[in-house]
Amino acid sequence: MDARSTTPEETTLQPQLESEESENNGRIPGNRGMWAGILAEMTEFGLLFGVYFVARFYNPESFQLGPGQINTLAGTANTVMMISGSYFVAKAIQTIRIDNRAATLRWLFLVLLTIVGYATIKSLEIQWNIENGVNGRSGVFFTVYYYLTFTHMVHVLWGGMGLLWIMLRTHSGHYSSESHEGMESFASYWHATDLVWLVIFPLLYLLR
Amino acid sequence: MSKLPHNRLLDLLWIVLLALTLGGSWLGESSPPGIGLGLFVTLVIAVKGRIVIDHFMELKNANATLRRLMHLYFYLIPLVAFLVYLTNIIKL
Numbered sequence: 001m002d003a004r005s006t007t008p009e010e011t012t013l014q015p016q017l018e019s020e021e022s023e024n025n026g027r028i029p030g031n032r033g034m035w036a037g038i039l040a041e042m043t044e045f046g047l048l049f050g051v052y053f054v055a056r057f058y059n060p061e062s063f064q065l066g067p068g069q070i071n072t073l074a075g076t077a078n079t080v081m082m083i084s085g086s087y088f089v090a091k092a093i094q095t096i097r098i099d100n101r102a103a104t105l106r107w108l109f110l111v112l113l114t115i116v117g118y119a120t121i122k123s124l125e126i127q128w129n130i131e132n133g134v135n136g137r138s139g140v141f142f143t144v145y146y147y148l149t150f151t152h153m154v155h156v157l158w159g160g161m162g163l164l165w166i167m168l169r170t171h172s173g174h175y176s177s178e179s180h181e182g183m184e185s186f187a188s189y190w191h192a193t194d195l196v197w198l199v200i201f202p203l204l205y206l207l208r
Numbered sequence: 209m210s211k212l213p214h215n216r217l218l219d220l221l222w223i224v225l226l227a228l229t230l231g232g233s234w235l236g237e238s239s240p241p242g243i244g245l246g247l248f249v250t251l252v253i254a255v256k257g258r259i260v261i262d263h264f265m266e267l268k269n270a271n272a273t274l275r276r277l278m279h280l281y282f283y284l285i286p287l288v289a290f291l292v293y294l295t296n297i298i299k300l
Binding site: 028061063072091194195203206 | 229
């Protein structure tokens, strides 16, 4: 018998598996409306990264010296917050899929803590900048730095409001293993906001 | 890695992302500017992006158009960042 031949059970299962796979391949995490927003967000930041590239191309010295004058520790700590928030929300999706609402709420609460952590670190960083004479008029690098990081902060704060809504809906039993599209939409938005920071951090804080 | 249950894979990837972040920060602070630093930092952007897109966002086995668009973004941005950084190194 050919080693690659299939048993009758496998033959019966094959079309079903293929159908499930193709269904999965067309699946959109969350809903289409949220993905329109995510693609708009990625485009918005794509344009801002374009501004960064042009400014860097024409002002190499300013962009080589700039990262040394901002707080790398704050940038690193906020990256830890963003990555962890993204991980916690992925875990929340895992737990709602098995109808464990209590665990889902705990993971979502951890996401909230990362947002509070991010906002606290960001305010300390701005205070540190002011004390060290760094502001938006300190040079082209700092103008780009403030534009990129403030725009990202606005997206984080929007996400924070969305998270509170999702937590409320989870608490009221709105989501289940069968129906959690709203939570998946929020998770996709939050991962996109994390992705943007994963570009901002090295461009501004590390590439000197 | 894909043989791991998804839950365990998420745990592992979180640790990988944290290690890349801390390692990248240490290297960025301690290394002199140069092609090596530029290459490492931009490669890390691409790797981290791919991890989040494929596994946290779960696009690896989902809608192909969205997955390709997001992957493309994380090929283009690191590539352009490296090329611009390279021109900076040459100019300075």
